[in-house]
Amino acid sequence: MCQQNLTLSKKNIMENRKKMEKKEHSRFGIEPSYLTSQMIGSFFASIFVGLGIYGVGWLIVFIILDDGGTPPIVLWPIIWGLIFGFALILLTMTFIFEGMYYRNFSYEISEKFITIRYGRLTRTKTTIPFSRIQNIAIHQNIRDRWLNIYTVKIETAGSSAAMSSSQKGVVRPEGYIPAIRDPKELEGMINRLVHRYTQDIPKTVQDKVFMDSNVAFDEFIAYFIAKMREKDQLNTKVKILRENTGWSQEQLAEKLGVSRTTVEYLEAGEYVPSLTLALRISHIFNVSIEDIFELE
Template identity: 40%
Template sequence: MIKDDVLFKGEIHRDFKKKVLLKINLILALILVPPAIFSSLTALDIINTSSGKSFFENFVGPPGILLTLILSTLAIVWIIILIISSIGLSKFIKNFSYNVSEDHIVIQRGLFTTKKVTIPYIRIQNINVINGFFDKRYKLYTVKLETAGKSGTLFTSSGINFHSEGYIPGIKDPDIIEEKINELMKKHSQVQIPQILEEKLFKPEELAFDNFISYILSKLREGEKLKTRIKELRESKNLTLSKLAEMVGVPIQTIEYLEEGRYNPSLSLALKISKVLDCKIEELFQLT
């Protein structure tokens, strides 16, 4: 069951806007400055080679007017792009937030359409902290949470998203979120022992380890008596390993182990798999 208690909240630092605008200005300079220089040199060459008139008289003529028109157009385009970018960035920063809870992290983002993404810690495979060339200037960091089955460019109903669902940019102190998420990831990756097993197997304490190993080995041997049909049913539904793992909410390795018949799943996991594959639980396995 997912808990809603929020351990801490975060948002994008305002310096993120300055960083992106700096990058946009550099790109615009590379695109617009060369044609502006070329136009200026061409117009000046025409003015200097005109005979019978002074430089000023030639400049206020057609060549000068054309040069002024070109430079003015480029400047207007530059200003319009910066204004639109500034407004869009302000909106993006305002809509972006992330909440770290006990069981999951929620990332809310969007420009015109706000999207809320909930990522359980069991799906997070890796945490990358990036400090790029422009980030260093403003002491910013980008945190990327790599999740099972989703990364890179995503195609959504609202368009193309060039960042993963676990993309958190513009952070001043990434250590806090990195350490907390790592701590919660380790907590949720630990094997959860049912209370009834804990009472039966782990008492008395001196027999806990032996009883635990015996229980694990018995579960592994149970898999030898059954032949799995999960792979067959999955392929009939045109589902990949990663897609089935994502829909069920487990790591890819769990589905691989089940398809290889290394162990039997719990009843709750078998119910989830049968629901996704649209079949009965007994259809997932057959006795050998």
């Protein structure tokens, strides 16, 4: 009976893992609530502009009345026509162009990259490697709270897209995904793949530098360190070394070629580096590999 339950448990774990891997390699769109959010924004914008037109209309009416010109009964229909005409044009343009953005937007998560496709009349494709991801921020404005959606911002190191957008007056990260219903699931999926990517040895390095025996030795050292960590005998000194150097977590992550989340886990002792990563850390801080760890 116990053996049967164990077999079923393993089967369920494998099925869940296959579902997760399939999900991690799928293409996703954004929620239809994105279009609703943009329409709400345009509606309130038309109200504020309409109030401005109304105020200017009152001023024009009083000036004309003082001059004894065209009676107000002729001017007010023109003013109200301008107000409703502007609102109609703004809402129509928002529906057309933001509808195009909604239909064209998609994002895909693979083993090494996040690919985002977006655009209205012009289509843009952005590919973000996991090695450049520094932080994942979740944002929700007032309209998003009404509609229960979120915006996920993926901050990267050396983002040319972010620099170009800031030059245009719009500060937007390279990875910008609006109208997400469950941002925690997306954040967790990205973090899992980022850690999986940073733990793997690149094939180019493995082929050119490491022999099979060295790779096996690397895995053995990582296993040995993990076993020591299970008994709380081993801590990393990455945080101390980083602070002594005066670097931020983002700067260290960029130098190591990993994400900022990986650096956080390294400093907290929740992630055991492979020998490859440990050697890279020792080289950057110019210390021996033994100086990275401390035994309690």
